Amino acid sequence: xxxxxxxxxxxSAQFSRELEGxxxxxxxxxxxxxxxxxxxxxxxxxxxxxxxxxxxxxxxxVNAFERSIDEQCARILALRQPAAGDLRLVLAVIKxxxxxxxxxxxxxxxxxxxxxxxxxxxxxxxxIKVRSIAMQVNxxxxxxxxxxxxxxxxxxxxxxxxxxxxxxxxxxxxxxxxEFVEDQPDTLRASMSYLWILKSLERVGDHAANIAEQVIxxxxxxDVRHLDSAKVxxxxx
Amino acid sequence: xxxxxxxxxxxSAQFSRELEGxxxxxxxxxxxxxxxxxxxxxxxxxxxxxxxxxxxxxxxxVNAFERSIDEQCARILALRQPAAGDLRLVLAVIKxxxxxxxxxxxxxxxxxxxxxxxxxxxxxxxxIKVRSIAMQVNxxxxxxxxxxxxxxxxxxxxxxxxxxxxxxxxxxxxxxxxEFVEDQPDTLRASMSYLWILKSLERVGDHAANIAEQVIxxxxxxDVRHLDSAKVxxxxx
Numbered sequence: 001x002x003x004x005x006x007x008x009x010x011x012s013a014q015f016s017r018e019l020e021g022x023x024x025x026x027x028x029x030x031x032x033x034x035x036x037x038x039x040x041x042x043x044x045x046x047x048x049x050x051x052x053x054x055x056x057x058x059x060x061x062v063n064a065f066e067r068s069i070d071e072q073c074a075r076i077l078a079l080r081q082p083a084a085g086d087l088r089l090v091l092a093v094i095k096x097x098x099x100x101x102x103x104x105x106x107x108x109x110x111x112x113x114x115x116x117x118x119x120x121x122x123x124x125x126x127x128i129k130v131r132s133i134a135m136q137v138n139x140x141x142x143x144x145x146x147x148x149x150x151x152x153x154x155x156x157x158x159x160x161x162x163x164x165x166x167x168x169x170x171x172x173x174x175x176x177x178x179e180f181v182e183d184q185p186d187t188l189r190a191s192m193s194y195l196w197i198l199k200s201l202e203r204v205g206d207h208a209a210n211i212a213e214q215v216i217x218x219x220x221x222x223d224v225r226h227l228d229s230a231k232v233x234x235x236x237x
Numbered sequence: 238x239x240x241x242x243x244x245x246x247x248x249s250a251q252f253s254r255e256l257e258g259x260x261x262x263x264x265x266x267x268x269x270x271x272x273x274x275x276x277x278x279x280x281x282x283x284x285x286x287x288x289x290x291x292x293x294x295x296x297x298x299v300n301a302f303e304r305s306i307d308e309q310c311a312r313i314l315a316l317r318q319p320a321a322g323d324l325r326l327v328l329a330v331i332k333x334x335x336x337x338x339x340x341x342x343x344x345x346x347x348x349x350x351x352x353x354x355x356x357x358x359x360x361x362x363x364x365i366k367v368r369s370i371a372m373q374v375n376x377x378x379x380x381x382x383x384x385x386x387x388x389x390x391x392x393x394x395x396x397x398x399x400x401x402x403x404x405x406x407x408x409x410x411x412x413x414x415x416e417f418v419e420d421q422p423d424t425l426r427a428s429m430s431y432l433w434i435l436k437s438l439e440r441v442g443d444h445a446a447n448i449a450e451q452v453i454x455x456x457x458x459x460d461v462r463h464l465d466s467a468k469v470x471x472x473x474x
Contacts (some may be wrong), residue, residue, distance in 0.1 A: 067460055067462070071460075094328070178425065189415065223304055225303070226300040
C-alpha cells in the first residue's frame with residue numbers, strides 16, 4: 001500500500017466515523033424526544049405538573065441536538081463532499097432532525113396543556129382516549145426511529161401504513177370530544193386542552209411517518225412523500 | 238485565458254445558473270403557497286367552497302415543487318460540491334422548502350374547514366378575527382420570502398420580531414372564541430372550525446419565522462433558531 005492509498009484509507013475511516021457519529025447523535029435525539037413525549041403524556045394522565053415541566057424543560061436539550069446535528073451535517077458536506085449513499089444519508093439526517101425538533105415542540109405543547117389540566121377539569125373519559133392514541137403514536141415513533149437505525153424498509157413501510165389508523169383514531173376522538181362538550185358544556189375549557197393534546201399527538205404521528213419516508217429514500221432511493229400509503233406499499237414491496 | 242480556466246469559468250457560470258434556478262424555483266413555490274393561503278382564507282370569509290377546493294387542489298403543485306427542489310439540491314451537492322456561501326444557500330433552500338410545503342398543508346386544512354363553514358354556522362364576529370390575523374400572517378410570509386429573495390437581514394429580523402405579535406393575537410382570538418362558545422354553546426361546531434383555521438394561521442406565522450431565520454443564517458452565518466426575538470435583534474443589529 002502506498003502512502004496515498006494509506007492516507008485515503010485513513011480519511012475514509014475518519015469519514016465513516018463522522019457519519020456514524022452524526023447518525024448516532026440523531027438516534028440519541030430521537031430517544032430524547034420519545035421520552036419527552038412520554039413524560040408529557042404521563043403528566044397529562046396523572047395530572048402531574050412537575051412532570052409536565054420536566055417535559056417542557058427537555059426542549060432546550062432537543063434544540064441543542066438540532067443545532068449540533070445540522071452543524072455536523074454542514075461540516076461533512078463542506079469537507080467530505082459525500083456522494084451517492086453517503087450524501088443521501090446526510091440529507092436524510094437533515095430532514096429527520098427537523099421532524100424530531102418539531103416532535104419536541106409538540107411535547108412542549110402537550111406539557112403546557114397538562115399543566116392547565118392539573119389545575120382542574122381533567123376527566124377520565126377523555127384521558128382514556130388520550131392514552132390509547134398516545135400508545136399508538138409512541139409505538140409508531142419508536143418503530144420509525146428503529147427502522148432508521150437499522151435501515152429497515154419493511155419497518156418504515158409499516159410506520160407509513162399506521163399513519164392512516166392514527167388519523168382515523170384522532171378524528172374519532174375529536175368527534176367524540178365535540179359530542180362530549182355538547183352534552184356537558186361546562187367541560188369546554190378542559191376539553192379544549194384535551195383537544196390540543198390529541199392534535200399534538202396526531203402531529204407526532206405525521207412526523208414519525210416523515211421519518212419513515214426518509215428511511216425509504218435511504219434504502220430504496222425513492223421519494224415517497226405525498227403518495228398515499230397503498231401506493232407506497234406497491235412501490236416498496 | 239488557458240483552456241483550463243476557460244473550462245472552470247464555464248463550469249462556474251453553469252453552477253451559478255443552477256443555484257439561481259433553484260432559488261427562483263423556491264420563490265415560485267413561495268408565491269404559490271402565498272396564493273394558496275389567500276384563497277383558503279378568502280374561501281373562509283366568503284363561504285366559497287369552490288375557492289376552498291381550489292386552495293386544496295393547489296397542494297399537488299406545491300408538493301411537486303418540493304420534490305423538484307429537493308432533487309435539484311441533492312444533484313447540486315453531488316455534482317458541484319459547493320463550499321462556504323453556496324453550500325449554506327443549498328442547505329437553507331432545503332430547510333425553506335420543508336417550511337413552504339407545510340404552509341401548503343395548513344392551506345389545505347384551512348380549505349377543509351372553510352368547506353365545513355360554507356355548509357352553515359359561519360359567524361361574522363369570528364370572521365373578523367380570522368381576517369385580521371390572516372392579514373398579519375400574509376404580510377409576514379410575503380416579507381419572509383422577500384427577505385430571502387433579496388438576502389435582506391433587516392427584513393428577516395422584522396419578520397422574527399413580528400412572530401410574538403402573531404402569537405399574542407392568536408392566543409387572544411382563541412380565548413375570545415372560547416368565551417363566545419361559553420356564551421352561545423350552539424356555535425360549538427362552527428367555532429371549532431374557526432379555531433382550527435386560527436391555529437393553522439398561527440402555524441403559517443411560525444413557518445414564516447423559520448424562513449426568516451434561514452435568511453439570517455445565509456447573510457450572517459448565524460443559527461438563530463430557538464433564541465428569543467430580543468436576543469436575535471441584539472445579535473443581528
